[in-house]
Amino acid sequence: MTQTKVQEALRRAAQIARAARDITPAEAVAETDNGTLWRYQCDSKSPRIPLLIIYSLVNRPAILDLSAERSVVAHLIKKGFDVHLLAWRPPGQARRYLGLADYILGDIADAVGWLRRTSGAAPHVLGVCQGGVLALSYAATPMGQGTRSLTLLAAPIDTGSDSDRLAQLARSIDFNALIGATGNVPGQGLAGLFASLKPFALGPQRYSGLAELADADDQAIDTFMRMERWMYDGPDLAGQAFAEFAQQIYQDNALARGMLDLDGQRVDLSNVRCPVFNAYALDDHLVPVHAASGLEKRITGPCVEHALPGGHLGLFISKRAHQMLYPALSDWLHRIH
Template sequence: MSPKASVTNLIPLLDIEKEIARWNTVYKVLTEPKPDIVSTQREIIWKKNKSTLYYHPAKEKKYQIPIFLVYSLLNKPYILDIGEGSSVVGGLTERGYDVYFLDWGSPGYEDNDITLDDYILDYLEKGVKRALRHSGAKEISMIGYCLGGTIAAIFASLTKLPIKNLVLATVPIDFSVGIVPDKWLKGLQKGIINFDRLSEVYGVIPSEIMYGMFRGLSPVYVSPMINLISRAHDAEYVKKWRQMDKWTKDSASFSGAAFKQLFNDLYKDNKLLKGELKIGGRKVDLKNITCSFYVFSTSRDTLILEEQSLPVIDMVSSKDKTYQVFEGGHVSLALTGKFAIFADNWLSIRSQEI
């Protein structure tokens, strides 16, 4: 075998045209403006301070009971309505549900004293009341995603409003475990790491700091460039990559008072799991949840571990309750459209078909 043939066998010849196209795509993606996010058809039905409640009508209404979506306070919520073919909201409206979606907004400095109590008992409570009035429905289904699921569970345990079904996706309930490095987590739990001073200095945690925190904690912020380079020939993937890239870099700010509660009551003291959390002076007891209850996790979640979600299934009093694990990741659950499929499979027989 000639030396030239040996080299060729060891190092396959490159498809020059394909490689040029690949790197042209990568260059274009990195230099062009961020994509516009086109929301599913919607109208504003209520506003409070920076928060907005959107109504997304079903394309062909099939169910009497509407859905109320609750997303995390830590990120902007349009990941659940990021564009046709990838939208959780769009997937649900296509399946015949009216959807109400609460966008918490980004607090300004004047909102530094807004607490989790305020968000849950004032903003969310009033938003659900407005959705019930607008829909004319006697009951509502609530879906909470990530920390939005934690908020939804707390709310459902406290409210007297008629929640028919509660769905929690990739929800943190046990904060004694997680993606945070063990030394950091132990530091938080022992009070060695404390965010009170940060909250007090800034009043409202800037979006740049929130982005930096998430970038440092999860590989979801490290690996996308490799994925883009390897799949630059796939136009549909590049489209979703651009949407995802915009969302990850478009962080929300966070009220200092709520930030302190989040890290002290949940991450440090794990009060929700222990039954010691108080909201509005009332103890949060997840046993108060008796509605139909569905929780699902994903097998490759790099943000919320299954161990953080699993305890909740035994903490609620619901007789009709289901727990499942699906193949996928934390964010791909939304971007692939699977979220709406999983939710619909469970909700469809519990939503009073017209």
């Protein structure tokens, strides 16, 4: 009986996956060297405050727009923001030598500049996970001083703790040798690595209820399949940028120590003068509390920290996050002038 239910769930999931559409429609409005700037559509014609999302290089940004009920993007649009996303293009072997400076001082700076020119206002910037480190580093450079505000979601800022599992893993790897052998870093390999850090929750426990989906509505199955694609369909990463991030952020803890180097330009967090909203999850196995918290001691501008019960994914898709975190964030953003 259970086997029949699982087969039915998989059959329905395949049908729904073929018919799946984007939750929130968007159009490409500009190109940077290594990314595409997307603008999410909204019905309102009234002036809206520009907001730029900087996502991680590791995954695709679908987790921010997973379903109509649990969409960070849709919430921000509803609250009156002109939401844009800088979506990274897979590098290809010809761009294996792209470094962090190319993304931060090049693509992010270009996207922010385009928004300033077209809207006539400095945008809010929201960085997610690794994208939070990129956005924070940009705000700490001279060209980032015009940022209206900075929001960080689960950003690994201080990786110096011995209990940081990703940092422990990184310290045991020769990343120069790794990228020398692979060139770019395969996204599927990284997905398997992240799953291995929490094998039960992302393995048997996650699929134990698959049979129940046979009787679920289409929306529940669609959400499940979107999550599957997000977890295991990650893009390849430019080898040099991957190695630099792993070495400087995780092996050397360079961002927290004021030693992060972008093509000879030192990233000093005390240069961050814009208001910052820093959110993290209390039970995050990828970005633990000690890695994400305490930013107010390192920057010059005002900082609000928001700690949410739950794990890494819950920060983006849980009912609690959409009832507590994102209303608090949108209220805070509206108070920034």
